[in-house]
Amino acid sequence: MRIDKYLWCVRYYKTRNIATEACKKGHIAVNGQQVKPSREVFPTDKITVRRDQINYKLTVLDIPANRVGPKLVDIYRKDETPAEAFEHLKLLRLSKDHYRAKGSGRPTKKDRRDIDDYSSDTLDIDADDNI
Template identity: 35%
Template sequence: MESTRIDSWLWAVRLTKTRPDAAQACRGGHVRINDKPAKPSATVVPGDTVRARVGDRTRVVEVVRVISKRVGAEIATMCFIDRTPKPPVEVPIARRDRGAGRPTKRERRELDRFRTQN
């Protein structure tokens, strides 16, 4: 098999839960193949770069192997190379409840430890 539909491929490699979800993502403009908007019937071939917004994450994957039937998770991960950038690290902000007063000695030491780590 040299090519397959993008909605079928997204479902087969387990990037979306169902094929209708993949088709809906394509129709909504959340899927791009080689930086071009993709309809559900667009085809993918090995070497293509697929950018898909799934849930609240944007996944960037490179197609290595084309499949159209859903397979096990181990086999599915061998069909693409994940090139998704790492999410930015969120630094927690030290906040105290209103009216809680000054930090205790223990809380102060924890804050100092946290500040020296970063």
């Protein structure tokens, strides 16, 4: 089976076209070598998939006939991705939350709503003073 079709069948990519593009960009390696989308995959091959800043490592156990359901994926592949990779992703997401310093650039939608709420509260107080 072709590598792009295999990755689509075991649900690493949503469409086969996305899997093909990942192969062309060099995000897929089989047994340590970057591959073209037409590369055949066999049981016991080691595949490395670079996706979402994580290097997924998997071993081909069997070749599926068609795309399989999420519960059946483990029959066809063994995921050997280290847990540290997922922890690194969590740290990256946390660091992105604090990326924008307060007072720099345009306000976010939440900042704007807070400003609007504050402004409407102060306008209500001023309107009460005039009565």
